[in-house]
Amino acid sequence: MPYVVGKECLSCKSTVCVDVCPVDAFRDADYQLVICPDTCIECGVCEPECPVDAIINPEEYTGENHDVINLNSELSKTSPVIFKSVTAQ
Amino acid sequence: MKVEGLNLLEWFVAMERNPDEWNFVNEDFEIRSNVNQSARLLAHDAYVNNNQAALATLHECLAIIYRNEFECTRIEQVNADRRPIVSDIQSVLEGAMLQYEMQGLLNSDVSGFPANGKEYVKWLKKLVSKSPSSVHPFYTRFLSEEATAKDVKYYLIQETNLDPRFDDILAFMQIGLPVGQKLELAKNYFDEMGNGVEADVHSRMFAQTLRAAGVDDSDMSSAMLLQSIVSGNVSSCLALSRRHYFKAVGYFGVTEYLAPRRFKHVIKAWERNNMPAHGIEYHKLHVYIDTEHANGWFNNVVVPLVDQDPRIGREIAIGALIRINSSARYLDELSVRLGSNTTTPA
Numbered sequence: 001m002p003y004v005v006g007k008e009c010l011s012c013k014s015t016v017c018v019d020v021c022p023v024d025a026f027r028d029a030d031y032q033l034v035i036c037p038d039t040c041i042e043c044g045v046c047e048p049e050c051p052v053d054a055i056i057n058p059e060e061y062t063g064e065n066h067d068v069i070n071l072n073s074e075l076s077k078t079s080p081v082i083f084k085s086v087t088a089q
Numbered sequence: 090m091k092v093e094g095l096n097l098l099e100w101f102v103a104m105e106r107n108p109d110e111w112n113f114v115n116e117d118f119e120i121r122s123n124v125n126q127s128a129r130l131l132a133h134d135a136y137v138n139n140n141q142a143a144l145a146t147l148h149e150c151l152a153i154i155y156r157n158e159f160e161c162t163r164i165e166q167v168n169a170d171r172r173p174i175v176s177d178i179q180s181v182l183e184g185a186m187l188q189y190e191m192q193g194l195l196n197s198d199v200s201g202f203p204a205n206g207k208e209y210v211k212w213l214k215k216l217v218s219k220s221p222s223s224v225h226p227f228y229t230r231f232l233s234e235e236a237t238a239k240d241v242k243y244y245l246i247q248e249t250n251l252d253p254r255f256d257d258i259l260a261f262m263q264i265g266l267p268v269g270q271k272l273e274l275a276k277n278y279f280d281e282m283g284n285g286v287e288a289d290v291h292s293r294m295f296a297q298t299l300r301a302a303g304v305d306d307s308d309m310s311s312a313m314l315l316q317s318i319v320s321g322n323v324s325s326c327l328a329l330s331r332r333h334y335f336k337a338v339g340y341f342g343v344t345e346y347l348a349p350r351r352f353k354h355v356i357k358a359w360e361r362n363n364m365p366a367h368g369i370e371y372h373k374l375h376v377y378i379d380t381e382h383a384n385g386w387f388n389n390v391v392v393p394l395v396d397q398d399p400r401i402g403r404e405i406a407i408g409a410l411i412r413i414n415s416s417a418r419y420l421d422e423l424s425v426r427l428g429s430n431t432t433t434p435a
Binding site for chain 1: 233
């Protein structure tokens with residue numbers, strides 16, 4: 001199961017997680033980042049980078065995470081790949 | 090043999106040319122005392138007086154010592170017992186090197202961690218994250234966007250101080266471990282061995298990368314940066330000494346953890362410069378395989394060690410920070426050498 005970005009990203013969208021992803025799995029949706037489930041290799045290196053703990057480890061999914069999983073899946077189809085953080089650009 | 094005003098490196102090189110000499114010198118305690126004193130003076134000059142030439146000499150000596158440890162013996166050497174003198178010198182030089190690596194660490198960075206293994210791993214990953222060099226601009230900016238094929242070649246030469254040795258490091262580290270930890274390192278080792286397929290042995294694949302980048306043997310010694318040699322020596326020091334095992338777990342765990350995010354940019358540089366496709370297979374493989382190794386290392390080595398005795402967590406954190414800091418110095422020197430203006434951000 002891939003990692004997903006939760007709603008906490010809405011208040012932050014710092015994008016620092018993007019710099020550590022080895023496969024460029026993040027997508028730049030309008031109001032938050034999401035993770036493309038087809039690209040994510042489940043390495044988890046992004047999780048500790050997030051300043052607002054928005055990235056959810058699949059081992060810790062609960063029933064409440066279904067909406068977030070669907071949101072990441074849907075938005076990743078239409079949002080562009082983000083290759084580097086705002087600070088690195 | 091005259092040893093007054095001894096230049097340790099020259100003496101070492103001379104001894105290596107004539108291995109039988111070791112047995113005579115072993116019996117001469119005046120020479121042994123002088124050699125030991127020379128090692129102490131060299132260490133003081135390098136790390137207290139900050140003499141860069143002395144630092145380079147010290148690390149060339151250590152590199153010779155470690156090379157002998159990682160190479161198979163030759164028939165000319167079977168009767169040469171280097172241990173009495175080499176152990177003495179090695180202890181002095183390693184002591185100075187490690188003292189320097191550890192003196193810059195903040196106590197607050199290696200204490201106050203959770204005593205539970207799983208929680209400790211989360212804490213350790215955060216520790217790595219907050220280090221500015223965990224995302225180094227040498228990779229994210231220079232290699233990713235600017236580096237030429239010549240730059241990539243120069244970078245790969247520096248990387249020979251760790252990558253081709255990693256299988257042997259894993260072999261050394263497995264000695265005496267409990268089964269769970271040994272299994273994790275053995276899995277990692279078997280991956281290094283290409284899972285039994287000779288062409289897929291990682292040292293072979295890395296050699297293929299070097300050839301594809303145009304690196305030959307003569308490039309190795311002439312182009313090696315000091316901080317690259319230092320990184321290689323720290324790696325060898327932690328891997329070869331059993332008492333440093335816990336630090337080595339942190340050091341090499343972080344090495345595996347950081348490799349995928351860094352290799353992504355090596356691949357971009359390689360492809361941007363249209364370098365031969367077969368040469369980048371090693372790095373492409375490690376983007377995936379090192380994520381598995383890092384997670385396995387954290388879950389099956391770090392977690393049980395900290396659960397066994399939380400004091401080990403401090404040693405693991407020290408090893409992790411030594412890796413981060415020595416790697417940052419190496420990448421900073423490489424950035425300056427290649428004129429990339431991508432040193433570690435403050």
